[in-house]
Amino acid sequence: MSKTEALPLYERKHLTKIIPRLIELTILFLCFSLLGYRLLHLKNHGFIWLVALLCESWFTFIWIVVVNIKWNPIAIKTYPERLLQRNLELPPLDMFVTTADPVLEPPIITVNTVISLLSVDYPANKLACYLSDDAASPLTYFCLVEASEFAKLWIPFCKKYNVPVRAPFRYFSDQSLFTGNGSSEFQEDWNIMKEEYTRLCQKIEEAAQKSVPCELTGDFAAFVDIDRRSHPTIIKVISENKEGLPDGLPPIVYISREKRPNHAHHFKAGAMNVLARVSGVMTNAPFMLNVDCDMFANNPQVVLHAMCLLLGVKDETDCGFVQFPQQFYDGLKDDPFGNQMVVMIKYLGRGLAGHQGPLYGGTGCFHRRKVIYGSSPEDKSGHGKMNTGEAFGKSTKFNKFVAQALSSSSRTAECPESISKSIDEACQVASCGYEYGTAWGKEIGWIYGSTTEDVLTGLNIHWRGWRTMWLRTNPNGFLGSAPSCGPNTLIQQKRWSTGLLEVLFAPKSPFFGTLFGKLEFRQCLNYLFFLLWGPRSIFEICYAALPACCIFTNTNFLPKVNEPAILIPISIFVVFNTYCVSEYIQTNQSIKSWWNNHRMARIIAMTAWLCGFLSAIFKILRLSVTVFEVTKKEQSSSTDESEEKLGRFTFDNSPVFVPGTTILMVNLTALGIGFLDFMQGNGGKIIEWGIGELVCSIWVVLCFWSFLKGLLGKGKYGIPSSTVCKSAALAFVFVQICRSSWGI
Numbered sequence: 126m127s128k129t130e131a132l133p134l135y136e137r138k139h140l141t142k143i144i145p146r147l148i149e150l151t152i153l154f155l156c157f158s159l160l161g162y163r164l165l166h167l168k169n170h171g172f173i174w175l176v177a178l179l180c181e182s183w184f185t186f187i188w189i190v191v192v193n194i195k196w197n198p199i200a201i202k203t204y205p206e207r208l209l210q211r212n213l214e215l216p217p218l219d220m221f222v223t224t225a226d227p228v229l230e231p232p233i234i235t236v237n238t239v240i241s242l243l244s245v246d247y248p249a250n251k252l253a254c255y256l257s258d259d260a261a262s263p264l265t266y267f268c269l270v271e272a273s274e275f276a277k278l279w280i281p282f283c284k285k286y287n288v289p290v291r292a293p294f295r296y297f298s299d300q301s302l303f304t305g306n307g308s309s310e311f312q313e314d315w316n317i318m319k320e321e322y323t324r325l326c327q328k329i330e331e332a333a334q335k336s337v338p339c340e341l342t343g344d345f346a347a348f349v350d351i352d353r354r355s356h357p358t359i360i361k362v363i364s365e366n367k368e369g370l371p372d373g374l375p376p377i378v379y380i381s382r383e384k385r386p387n388h389a390h391h392f393k394a395g396a397m398n399v400l401a402r403v404s405g406v407m408t409n410a411p412f413m414l415n416v417d418c419d420m421f422a423n424n425p426q427v428v429l430h431a432m433c434l435l436l437g438v439k440d441e442t443d444c445g446f447v448q449f450p451q452q453f454y455d456g457l458k459d460d461p462f463g464n465q466m467v468v469m470i471k472y473l474g475r476g477l478a479g480h481q482g483p484l485y486g487g488t489g490c491f492h493r494r495k496v497i498y499g500s501s502p503e504d505k506s507g508h509g510k511m512n513t514g515e516a517f518g519k520s521t522k523f524n525k526f527v528a529q530a531l532s533s534s535s536r537t538a539e540c541p542e543s544i545s546k547s548i549d550e551a552c553q554v555a556s557c558g559y560e561y562g563t564a565w566g567k568e569i570g571w572i573y574g575s576t577t578e579d580v581l582t583g584l585n586i587h588w589r590g591w592r593t594m595w596l597r598t599n600p601n602g603f604l605g606s607a608p609s610c611g612p613n614t615l616i617q618q619k620r621w622s623t624g625l626l627e628v629l630f631a632p633k634s635p636f637f638g639t640l641f642g643k644l645e646f647r648q649c650l651n652y653l654f655f656l657l658w659g660p661r662s663i664f665e666i667c668y669a670a671l672p673a674c675c676i677f678t679n680t681n682f683l684p685k686v687n688e689p690a691i692l693i694p695i696s697i698f699v700v701f702n703t704y705c706v707s708e709y710i711q712t713n714q715s716i717k718s719w720w721n722n723h724r725m726a727r728i729i730a731m732t733a734w735l736c737g738f739l740s741a742i743f744k745i746l747r748l749s750v751t752v753f754e755v756t757k758k759e760q761s762s763s764t765d766e767s768e769e770k771l772g773r774f775t776f777d778n779s780p781v782f783v784p785g786t787t788i789l790m791v792n793l794t795a796l797g798i799g800f801l802d803f804m805q806g807n808g809g810k811i812i813e814w815g816i817g818e819l820v821c822s823i824w825v826v827l828c829f830w831s832f833l834k835g836l837l838g839k840g841k842y843g844i845p846s847s848t849v850c851k852s853a854a855l856a857f858v859f860v861q862i863c864r865s866s867w868g869i
């Protein structure tokens with residue numbers, strides 16, 4: 126063994142710091158003090174104190190969960206250059222991209238993602254790229270074919286000049302990436318590439334304008350009269366790299382799985398399972414990478430970094446999958462929609478890494494094929510219980526490859542014959558009846574039953590005893606587009622809170638994972654942080670209504686100013702917010718962006734999470750079904766609109782805006798009535814509520830400031846009048862209920 130071979134491919138570093146821990150415990154101690162105070166005085170107060178007690182108990186519980194996550198943070202550093210020095214044959218990797226709607230997900234975005242993957246620093250004969258198109262759109266296929274032509278020029282250019290970002294739209298939009306060696310040759314090549322890329326964009330744009338991108342003959346005949354909800358499988362091999370050139374164009378395959386109206390297609394999870402099977406009969410790589418259509422590879426060495434972990438761990442059990450953080454490009458200044466998740470990703474990510482590992486986030490994740498195929502760490506020899514009977518479906522050829530994937534060590538998997546020869550087999554495994562009577566979606570592959578199939582699938586992996594790894598690289602491994610404006614952000618959050626609650630009530634809920642499986646107890650708690658987003662809305666709403674309720678009924682839910690106990694809530698408020706602000710400062714973000722994230726978190730919790738919670742409850746009661754609503758993606762913010770306009774909250778007539786508007790109206794009314802009572806001396810009665818309630822009510826109004834602007838705004842910046850009416854009615858009923866219980 127040479128010296129370099131002995132060097133580890135990665136290092137783990139503990140990041141535990143004493144001061145944050147002390148602050149976290151202080152907050153916890155203060156929360157318990159508050160609960161103690163409430164319990165002591167419960168009998169002197171009525172219903173309102175009970176509600177306050179319940180909410181605060183809940184918040185304390187959530188805080189315990191947070192402290193648990195953050196307790197032993199770790200970071201991992203990888204050494205791709207050591208991997209390259211080892212001179213071993215790198216293992217094959219199948220790369221999956223999913224798209225579902227050419228309007229919400231413009232093909233130029235998808236195409237950039239595909240191009241960035243095709244041009245990573247990794248031998249092309251070890252890669253294969255599969256695009257799943259749930260819209261069966263000839264436009265997407267057309268764009269993919271065009272992109273493959275462009276990639277033939279782009280890949281050599283990237284490798285020759287070691288281009289730092291390989292998604293062309295990013296590369297050409299950012300002057301600072303224009304590195305090269307300053308030579309005239311580089312300048313010339315750059316100009317050519319720029320021209321080619323502009324041409325590609327034009328072609329795609331023109332094609333998108335027409336109802337069909339080109340004549341549907343020849344290669345495109347399969348798309349004639351296609352109804353996206355009912356059509357046969359379409360699989361097209363766009364390139365093959367038959368010669369196995371290490372610096373050629375990797376194989377590219379377009380897949381649109383069969384859809385029939387009377388077959389559940391399980392949204393993204395269903396698409397992922399088809400990708401797993403089709404790639405299983407075509408290239409059967411032992412590792413798979415999956416990204417959403419908007420998540421391009423931002424670091425050319427991303428695959429090498431991931432391989433450092435997948436190949437570098439002594440025991441495979443420690444690395445069931447490698448998850449990269451989901452980070453975004455073109456974030457607006459001060460994060461007005463609170464959707465960049467920088468702080469959450471940094472602190473919760475490194476915290477989770479110190480436990481059983483990060484949850485699967487649905488994109489930017491490298492999997493082991495055999496883990497996806499349901500194997501457990503102990504099935505080392507591949508005689509896992511899954512490899513029996515008809516668990517994997519009826520295709521004999523596919524079953525043969527499954528057996529190989531399950532039995533071979535992670536480094537090799539026998540590559541099936543030529544890709545285009547497997548099309549018939551591939552069509553069979555992509556048909557909508559294939560999964561009947563199999564374990565797909567139950568024990569194998571992406572698990573069905575939640576609109577956050579990623580969390581459910583990852584849970585199933587942790588359940589079987591795999592640990593997982595979290596990898597942050599500099600530059601970021603992948604970047605995606607964060608939803609902008611009000612409706613998109615809230616719809617996405619609604620889907621998440623629904624899906625996460627579905628996971629909690631799934632047969633594979635984390636409780637059972639700890640009781641009957643190998644999910645660690647503390648990891649189960651970690652899952653709860655996410656899975657309880659929906660129910661959190663109830664407590665947040667109640668708490669936001671409390672100050673108003675106190676003003677309406679002339680009572681108090683906080684200690685009075687002259688009571689020493691007032692120090693408890695004041696300390697919680699000060700210490701907690703200082704702690705949060707310090708996290709923003711440590712991640713080089715502004716205080717304004719803390720505030721934006723704070724208020725957006727309140728808005729999201731009380732609107733989107735509530736709607737998500739209700740829709741999950743309706744589903745559990747079998748009153749309705751949940752659907753995966755695809756998030757709209759925008760390529761970049763470089764439109765004519767100014768930053769300020771782009772950052773302004775927008776509205777539509779979705780019911781998701783009703784609860785927020787109601788809460789705002791209730792608190793505004795409370796402040797108004799409070800002011801009147803104060804001026805008129807409350808008809809001679811003593812005013813029981815005080816500064817505490819007033820400050821809380823004002824704080825709620827400040828958090829919903831964008832809604833206040835929405836009440837006055839017009840067009841998309843205004844709350845639609847139907848929403849205003851509904852909210853006003855609800856607010857009126859609430860005020861009446863409070864007032865009628867006056868003095869009780």
Ligand SMILES: O=c1ccn([C@@H]2O[C@H](COP(=O)(O)OP(=O)(O)O[C@H]3O[C@H](CO)[C@@H](O)[C@H](O)[C@H]3O)[C@@H](O)[C@H]2O)c(=O)[nH]1
Pocket residue numbers: 222223224225226230257259391392393396416417418419451486487488576577578579617620621624753754755756757
């Ligand atoms: O029927 C469907 C619906 C969606 N998708 C794809 O799924 C991906 C994610 O959809 P998106 O609308 O972008 O959802 P996000 O909320 O941005 O996604 C986050 O949350 C999802 C779970 O809710 C995860 O699956 C994603 O990986 C994660 O990025 C996209 O590539 C879609 O094309 C499909 O392939 N088929």
Ligand SMILES: [Mn+2]
Pocket residue numbers: 417419605606756
């Ligand atoms: Mn997305």
